[in-house]
Amino acid sequence: MTPEELASLIRAVLLDAAAGGRVALDPSDIPDPVRVERPRNRDNGDWSTNAAMQLAKRAGTAPRDLAALIADALLDAEGVESVEVAGPGFINIRLAASSAGQLAAAIVEAGDSYGANASLAGQDINLEYVSANPTGPVHLGGARWAAVGDSLARLMTASGARVTREYYFNDHGSQIDRFARSLYARALGREAPEDGYGGQYIADIADRVRADARAAGRPDPVGLPEEEAVEAFRARGVELMFAEIKERLSAFRSEFDVFFHEDSLHDSGAVSAAIETLRERGEVFDRDGAVWLRTTSYGDDKDRVLIKSDGQAAYFAADVAYYLDKRRRGADAAIYLLGADHHGYIGRMMAMCAAFGDEP
Known part of the structure; x- marks a missing residue:
């Protein structure tokens, strides 16, 4: 039994009690979904709810009495091992060991469709x-x-x-300038500029930029005037770095639209x-x-x-x-x-x- 199924079961118990006149609740008073959560002390059970305490005043009854009504009904449910009313009206629920196996079987049977629902149907979300x-x-x-x-x-x-998975590529600003100048410095065998970037990847990209230029029949960037050289390292270096980022994310099975x-x-x-x-x-x-x-x-x-x-x-x-x-x-x-x-x-x-x- 999932927490969602348990919440639906508790709500059904309350709706039935309201329809039968056992509690003075209007259906609109009963939350959908009823909140269930893990108890702080797992010795108290698998799940707990304070629904009786929330609804007792509107139901015209004491919280523990409403909790007892819910508990008695839950005891008859398949997959529930025990139900205890605690404190001012908390309900602690322990599931039968077989319920975990039933849940696992349901997941396997449903395959990739397990958990699918229409709660966000029609929504376009940019993530x-x-x-x-x-x-x-x-x-x-x-x-x-x-x-x-x-x-x-x-x-x-x-x-x-409908989810659009988006990656914002920060290819503008001072960090890109520092990146380009770090590539240029590395190609010249110099130290990276202050607040620049170092590491083997900088050396590798600088070498690739030069090799790609030569392969395309263009001049080696290090032989260009400094600002032209920096721009050459910026343009190609950013492309190479971005291609590596995309490749690694894809290998991680994180794809973007x-x-x-x-x-x-x-x-x-x-x-x-x-x-x-x-x-x-x-x-x-x-x-x-x-x-x-x-x-x-x-x-x-x-x-x-x-x-x-x-x-x-x-x-x-x-x-x-x-x-x-x-x-x-x-x-x-x-x-x-x-x-x-x-x-x-x-x-x-x-x-x-x-x-x-x-x-x-």
Whole structure:
């Protein structure tokens, strides 16, 4: 017996008692589903519910009396070994040993369709996860989010939703510049620049960039003027790093429907357009030569810069444009799985969502 089946059984007992006049409950009073959970002390049983305590006042009876009514009915159910009323009205339920075997048999019989339901039918859900920076291989943290995200996508799909699995590729900004200059320095046999990247993978990618250029009949990048060389290492190096990330995620059996490039938001003018949309809504203001989003109006601890005083877009500006792009693609819900190092982004992301008139 699953917890869902147990919850349905308890609800059926309450509905039957209400229909028979044994309790003064209206069917609308009875929650659907009834909450069942693991008891803190597993010696008390496999599952417990406080439904009697929640409903006793409306039922016009004492919590323990209502709990006893439920317990007596549950004792007759197949797969239930014992039921105990505890404390002010908790119900502790122990399942028969055979119920585990019955559940295992049901899972095997159903195969891949086990657990499938229509609770999210008709919902379009955009799920973004992993989205690791393209400046190094996927590490353990990224692999963890790949596992969590892929599992969540499978669960929502099994519940009837249309799920878009999306990876946001951060191929814009200072980290990409440091990555390119690290490749260039390695190709020249120099130390990586301050705040740059090191490791064998940098050497391997630098060698690949040079080899690919020669194979294509182009000049070796190290012989170009510095800025041209850095751009050559940037363009090809990011491609190679991204290809490796995709290959490793695929080997991990975490597949994506969309790989969205941050750079496209800047190249297409989407960042400027998103900021203008917020300005038209009265959510943007200018201060100290910079452009700000008034996120404090929606619970953030401080307002956030969108365009810095030097005219460059802040990292958050692309997040704003990216959210608006998802919104225009028609998702009913956009789910972000953020790494532990991004916990500080939660407030600003929720505030940004609210600034567009949506419910976070």
